[in-house]
Amino acid sequence: MGEGVRPSYDELAALVAAQALKLARAREEITALRAEVAALKRRLGTNSGNSSMPPSSDRFSEPAPKSLRGKTGRKQGKQPGAPGANLSPVENPTRSSTTHRRRARDAARVCAAPTTPGRSGARSWTCHRSARR
Structure with a gap:
């Protein structure tokens, strides 16, 4: 098929085929x-979440984000200038709690209780007393 020469019908049919x-x-x-x-x-x-593969076979996975929230620039806690809401010590308390002393006394009794190591069902306790400040 040269320039200026028109292709025949058979040539066009072969080209289309x-x-x-x-x-x-x-x-x-x-x-x-x-x-x-x-x-x-x-x-x-x-992945291991939607198939029976072990988690060690997970590839190309990034850990889940800790939080989707962005930083606001504000500090945590109460607003600046707001009064505090804490309990301050008073000179003459109307009520005192002995809960802490009672718990310490009960813990000392448990530690001092004799144990029988050979008896089945008996518990043995090891007490570590912290030094007083």
């Missing part, structure tokens, strides 16, 4: 590649 064959092969290849991409996406989407 060759292009149709190329197009059919390209469509088959596209179908195969789409199936391969779908299989790879499926494999990439599996």
